[in-house]
Amino acid sequence: MAKAPQNAISPTRSEDYPEWYQQVIKAADMAEASPVRGCMVIKPWGYMLWENMQRALDDKFKETGHQNAYFPLLIPMSFLEKEAEHVEGFAKECAVVTHHRLEPDPNGGLRPAGPLEEPLIIRPTSETIIGASYAKWVQSWRDLPIKINQWANVLRWEMRTRLFLRTAEFLWQEGHTVHATAEEAIEETQMMVDVYAEFAEGWMAMPVIRGSKTAAERFPGAVDTLSIEAMMQDRKALQAGTSHFLGQNFSKAQQIQFQDHDGDLQYAWTTSWGVSTRLIGALIMTHSDDDGLVLPPRLAPTQVVLLPIYRDEQQRDYVLEYVHDLKKELQSQTMAGAPIRVDIDDRDMRGGEKKWYHVKRGVPIRVEVGPKDIAKQAAFVSRRDTGKSVPLGREELVESIGDLLADIQQELFDRALKHREDNSCKIDNEADFRAYFTPKNEDSPEPHGGFAYCYFAEEKDLEPLLKELKVTIRCIPQVNNDQPGKCFLTGKPAAKQGIFAKAY
Amino acid sequence: MAKAPQNAISPTRSEDYPEWYQQVIKAADMAEASPVRGCMVIKPWGYMLWENMQRALDDKFKETGHQNAYFPLLIPMSFLEKEAEHVEGFAKECAVVTHHRLEPDPNGGLRPAGPLEEPLIIRPTSETIIGASYAKWVQSWRDLPIKINQWANVLRWEMRTRLFLRTAEFLWQEGHTVHATAEEAIEETQMMVDVYAEFAEGWMAMPVIRGSKTAAERFPGAVDTLSIEAMMQDRKALQAGTSHFLGQNFSKAQQIQFQDHDGDLQYAWTTSWGVSTRLIGALIMTHSDDDGLVLPPRLAPTQVVLLPIYRDEQQRDYVLEYVHDLKKELQSQTMAGAPIRVDIDDRDMRGGEKKWYHVKRGVPIRVEVGPKDIAKQAAFVSRRDTGKSVPLGREELVESIGDLLADIQQELFDRALKHREDNSCKIDNEADFRAYFTPKNEDSPEPHGGFAYCYFAEEKDLEPLLKELKVTIRCIPQVNNDQPGKCFLTGKPAAKQGIFAKAY
Incomplete structure (x- = not known):
C-alpha cells in the first residue's frame, strides 16, 4: 500500500522555501499567473481575504477622519516630470499609453492607431495626479486639512515578479493628505503607520517593527518614510506598509498653496501612505506551514467549516438538519465583535479529500459531525494551527467558539513574535x-x-x-x-x- | 436690496437641462473633470454614494451565489481579435500601451522607451481576459457553473464625455459566468437583470423597464442583451444596466470546453452583466431639482443632518449636548433594516449658508435645533424632497424617523413612475x-x-x-x-x- 504523503505541500519549507510559497498559493487556490506578463489573477479565496483586509482598514481610515475618493488611472507624462526624485524613481517602470484605438493591420491582425499628442502613463502611484486636484482645491487655510484615501489598482513594470509579493499590477490603497503645518503632516504620517501596525498585529497576527527608512530606501520625493517591517518564516524581512512625510516637495512641484490666517501665501505640507495586496503574501509567509495556508481567524473568509458525515440518504437528512441548526447557533456567537463566519461543506466527496481541501485553504476550525456525534450531542473539532482535534459537546462548542478563535488568533501572533525574537x-x-x-x-x-x-x-x-x-x-x-x-x-x-x- | 435667487441651481432644468445637470454635480461637490481627457475625479460625496451602491449590489451578488475575484487591467491585443464582433465593437476606443518605461528625451523632458513585443490594451470590458482563465479552469461539468464578479475600472476612449454619464475611465462591476447548458445561462442572464431592476427600484427609487435589446443595439458578441431602461426628467431614456447571454460565442472563440456526463467535449455557455458609475448620473437626473441634488434615503451617505443653532458660547454648549444625544437616539432607529445615518454639522457658518450646503447635497432630512426648540423638547424638521418643514416633538421625531425616510423613498419612486407614465x-x-x-x-x-x-x-x-x-x-x-x-x-x-x- 502506498504511504500517504506526510505533508500536503511539496516541497516543504525547509526543502525549498520560495517554491513552497508558490505551492501554498496554488493549493489554497488563491491566485495564479495571468497571460499578461507580471500580472496576476486573484481567485475568489484570495480575493475574499483581500475584501476582509479592505473592510478592516477602511473602517480604521474612516475612524481617523479620512474619506474615500477616486482619481484617474492615467497620468500625463509631463506630470511625472515635475518632481525630480519622483520621476527618477518611477520612470523606469511605467506602462505608457501612446495610442487610443486599434485599426486593421494590412499584414493581418490589428495595430495601434490614433497616436496621442502627449503619452499617458498608468499610475505607478498617484501623488502627481492627485496633487493636480489638490492644487485647485486648496486656496485658504479653511480648506485644510484634506484627508483622502483611494482604493485602486496601480502598475509598476517589474522584471521579476512573484504572486502577491511583487506583481506588475497590484491592488492597494493610497492615502493622500494636505496640511497647513509640518507638525500636523508629521503627526498624520505617524498616525497612519500606527494604524498599519495595529492592523498587522491585531488582524493579521503579524508582529511588526515601526521605523524610519534611511535616505537610500525612502519613497522617491519623500522627506521621511516610515514603514512597518515583519519577519517571514525564512527570517527575511518584508516591508508591509509605508507612510511618507512629503514635506513641501510635492506642494512646491505642483503649486499646492494656501493663504494662511495672515493672508500670506504658503506651500502646504503633504503626506501619502499605502498598503497593498502584498500583505496577502506577508500573511502567507508568516503563518502557513507544510500543509498549506494558515489564516488568522479575524481575516479568514470562513472561520469554521462544518463537515457532515453520513453513509446513506437517511443519515444524510438528519445529519444535515443537525449541522444547519449548529451553523445558526455558531453564527449567533461573535469573535472580536463580529458574528462568526460559518460554512457547511456538504459536497459529495471522500472525507479525507474534503478535510485536506479545508486544511490547505487555512480554515481555522473544522467541525466533523456524524450520526455518532449527534447521538452524543457532540462534534469533533480540529484546529488548523496546531493540528489538534478534540471531541466537544455541542453546547460547549457553541459557548466557547468565540474564545477558541480568539485563542488561535493570539497564539499565531505569539508564535510569530517568538520566531522574530529568536532570530x-x-x-x-x-x-x-x-x-x-x-x-x-x-x-x-x-x-x-x-x-x-x-x-x-x-x-x-x-x-x-x-x-x-x-x-x-x-x-x-x-x-x-x-x-x-x-x-x-x-x-x-x-x-x-x-x-x-x-x-x- | 438684492433679491435672493429663487433657486440654488442656475440654470434651472427648464432653462438648460444639460447645463443644469453639470451644475447640480458641482453644487453637490460630487465630481469634476480631470486634467486627463475624458477622465473624472470622483470627489468624496460622489464616492460615498458609489460605496453605498456597491455595498447593496455586492450583497445581492453574493446572495445569488457569486464570488468576487480580480483579473488583469491589461489585455494582449491578440485576445481582442478572437471574437469578431467584439473587436469590431471595441477596437475604436481602446487605450493602447506600447512601451514599458520612460527615458530622457534629448530635446528635453521624457519619451516612451522599451517598446513591447505585443501591444496591450487597457480593458474596455473583460470577456476576453477572463475567458482566458476560464478556458484553463473549466475541464469537466464538475467545474461548472463558475459565477464570478469583479469590481474594477475600465476605459473606453470616448470622444464626447459627461461626468458620470459617459467618461473614458469609469468604475463598474462586471459579472462573468460559465454554465453547462444554454437554459442555465439564460436563467442567469434573467436573474441578473432582475437583480439590477430590484436595486434600481428599491434603492435608487428609479423605476425601470426590463427588456431585450434589438440586434443593432446588442453588446458586441452577445446573442441576447437584456437591459433596464429608465426615463430621466427631460424624458430621455437612460440604459442603467445590461445583462448579456453570450451563447457559445466567447467559449468558441476562447476554447472554454468541458467534458459532459457522457465524457463528450462541449462548449460552455457564458454570460456577462454590468452596471457602472453611470448609475450616479441616472440617480441625479431622476430625482434632483432646481435646488440641487435629491437623494433617495436608502443610498444617501447622510440621511439626517442635525443643525445646531446658537448665539453664544453658553448656548453652544447645551445645544451641542442636546444635539449629540439626539444623534445617538436617531442612530438607534432603522430604515430598511439598516441603522439611520446621522451627521451633525457644527461648523461655524451662517445658518442660511449651512442650510443650502445640505440642500444642494441632497440630504433627505435636515433637523434644526436651537434653545427654543430645546425648551419645548422639539426640533424643526425639513424634507429635502418636498421642501416642507414642520416642528416635531423630540420623541415623535425619534419614533417616526425610520418611517419618514421610508415615505420619502417611496414618494420619490412614485413621482418618478408617474413622470414616466405621463410621458x-x-x-x-x-x-x-x-x-x-x-x-x-x-x-x-x-x-x-x-x-x-x-x-x-x-x-x-x-x-x-x-x-x-x-x-x-x-x-x-x-x-x-x-x-x-x-x-x-x-x-x-x-x-x-x-x-x-x-x-x-
Whole structure:
C-alpha cells in the first residue's frame, strides 16, 4: 500500500522555501499567473481575504477622519516630470499609453492607431495626479486639512515578479493628505503607520517593527518614510506598509498653496501612505506551514467549516438538519465583535479529500459531525494551527467558539513574535555581521541570518558590504533606540541602531 | 436690496437641462473633470454614494451565489481579435500601451522607451481576459457553473464625455459566468437583470423597464442583451444596466470546453452583466431639482443632518449636548433594516449658508435645533424632497424617523413612475411618430417626446427614420408584450412592441 504523503505541500519549507510559497498559493487556490506578463489573477479565496483586509482598514481610515475618493488611472507624462526624485524613481517602470484605438493591420491582425499628442502613463502611484486636484482645491487655510484615501489598482513594470509579493499590477490603497503645518503632516504620517501596525498585529497576527527608512530606501520625493517591517518564516524581512512625510516637495512641484490666517501665501505640507495586496503574501509567509495556508481567524473568509458525515440518504437528512441548526447557533456567537463566519461543506466527496481541501485553504476550525456525534450531542473539532482535534459537546462548542478563535488568533501572533525574537540579535563588528549573513555552505538551501540590530553612522560607508552580502537596512526602529553607540563597521559615533536583514 | 435667487441651481432644468445637470454635480461637490481627457475625479460625496451602491449590489451578488475575484487591467491585443464582433465593437476606443518605461528625451523632458513585443490594451470590458482563465479552469461539468464578479475600472476612449454619464475611465462591476447548458445561462442572464431592476427600484427609487435589446443595439458578441431602461426628467431614456447571454460565442472563440456526463467535449455557455458609475448620473437626473441634488434615503451617505443653532458660547454648549444625544437616539432607529445615518454639522457658518450646503447635497432630512426648540423638547424638521418643514416633538421625531425616510423613498419612486407614465404613449403610424419626436420649434430648449411604444417588424426598415429623428429602440419590453400587431412604419406583421426614445 502506498504511504500517504506526510505533508500536503511539496516541497516543504525547509526543502525549498520560495517554491513552497508558490505551492501554498496554488493549493489554497488563491491566485495564479495571468497571460499578461507580471500580472496576476486573484481567485475568489484570495480575493475574499483581500475584501476582509479592505473592510478592516477602511473602517480604521474612516475612524481617523479620512474619506474615500477616486482619481484617474492615467497620468500625463509631463506630470511625472515635475518632481525630480519622483520621476527618477518611477520612470523606469511605467506602462505608457501612446495610442487610443486599434485599426486593421494590412499584414493581418490589428495595430495601434490614433497616436496621442502627449503619452499617458498608468499610475505607478498617484501623488502627481492627485496633487493636480489638490492644487485647485486648496486656496485658504479653511480648506485644510484634506484627508483622502483611494482604493485602486496601480502598475509598476517589474522584471521579476512573484504572486502577491511583487506583481506588475497590484491592488492597494493610497492615502493622500494636505496640511497647513509640518507638525500636523508629521503627526498624520505617524498616525497612519500606527494604524498599519495595529492592523498587522491585531488582524493579521503579524508582529511588526515601526521605523524610519534611511535616505537610500525612502519613497522617491519623500522627506521621511516610515514603514512597518515583519519577519517571514525564512527570517527575511518584508516591508508591509509605508507612510511618507512629503514635506513641501510635492506642494512646491505642483503649486499646492494656501493663504494662511495672515493672508500670506504658503506651500502646504503633504503626506501619502499605502498598503497593498502584498500583505496577502506577508500573511502567507508568516503563518502557513507544510500543509498549506494558515489564516488568522479575524481575516479568514470562513472561520469554521462544518463537515457532515453520513453513509446513506437517511443519515444524510438528519445529519444535515443537525449541522444547519449548529451553523445558526455558531453564527449567533461573535469573535472580536463580529458574528462568526460559518460554512457547511456538504459536497459529495471522500472525507479525507474534503478535510485536506479545508486544511490547505487555512480554515481555522473544522467541525466533523456524524450520526455518532449527534447521538452524543457532540462534534469533533480540529484546529488548523496546531493540528489538534478534540471531541466537544455541542453546547460547549457553541459557548466557547468565540474564545477558541480568539485563542488561535493570539497564539499565531505569539508564535510569530517568538520566531522574530529568536532570530534577532545585536551585532557590533564586521566579522560577526559577515558570519551572520553568510550561508555555512554555498549549496545550503537553509536561509541564514535574521534581524541584526546594528549601530551605524554613514549609510554610504556601508554600501559595498551590504551590496556584497545582499543585505539592506530595513529601518531605524522608533522604539528603544535612544542611546548612542558606535558604527559596527567604521567605529564612527552613531546616534541610532538600524535593523539589517535580507528582504523581500 | 438684492433679491435672493429663487433657486440654488442656475440654470434651472427648464432653462438648460444639460447645463443644469453639470451644475447640480458641482453644487453637490460630487465630481469634476480631470486634467486627463475624458477622465473624472470622483470627489468624496460622489464616492460615498458609489460605496453605498456597491455595498447593496455586492450583497445581492453574493446572495445569488457569486464570488468576487480580480483579473488583469491589461489585455494582449491578440485576445481582442478572437471574437469578431467584439473587436469590431471595441477596437475604436481602446487605450493602447506600447512601451514599458520612460527615458530622457534629448530635446528635453521624457519619451516612451522599451517598446513591447505585443501591444496591450487597457480593458474596455473583460470577456476576453477572463475567458482566458476560464478556458484553463473549466475541464469537466464538475467545474461548472463558475459565477464570478469583479469590481474594477475600465476605459473606453470616448470622444464626447459627461461626468458620470459617459467618461473614458469609469468604475463598474462586471459579472462573468460559465454554465453547462444554454437554459442555465439564460436563467442567469434573467436573474441578473432582475437583480439590477430590484436595486434600481428599491434603492435608487428609479423605476425601470426590463427588456431585450434589438440586434443593432446588442453588446458586441452577445446573442441576447437584456437591459433596464429608465426615463430621466427631460424624458430621455437612460440604459442603467445590461445583462448579456453570450451563447457559445466567447467559449468558441476562447476554447472554454468541458467534458459532459457522457465524457463528450462541449462548449460552455457564458454570460456577462454590468452596471457602472453611470448609475450616479441616472440617480441625479431622476430625482434632483432646481435646488440641487435629491437623494433617495436608502443610498444617501447622510440621511439626517442635525443643525445646531446658537448665539453664544453658553448656548453652544447645551445645544451641542442636546444635539449629540439626539444623534445617538436617531442612530438607534432603522430604515430598511439598516441603522439611520446621522451627521451633525457644527461648523461655524451662517445658518442660511449651512442650510443650502445640505440642500444642494441632497440630504433627505435636515433637523434644526436651537434653545427654543430645546425648551419645548422639539426640533424643526425639513424634507429635502418636498421642501416642507414642520416642528416635531423630540420623541415623535425619534419614533417616526425610520418611517419618514421610508415615505420619502417611496414618494420619490412614485413621482418618478408617474413622470414616466405621463410621458409614455402608444404610437401606430409614422406621422404621429414624427410629431412626437419633433420639437415644436427649432429653437425650443424644451425636450420633446418620451417613451413611444410601437410595434415594429424589421429593424432595418426603421433605420433612416430613427437616424433622422435621433431616436433609438431602447428595448423590447418583457412584460405585457404578448399580443402581435403591425409595424407602425411599414404595416408588416410584428410580434412585439419596442420602446422608442431619445437616449443618453
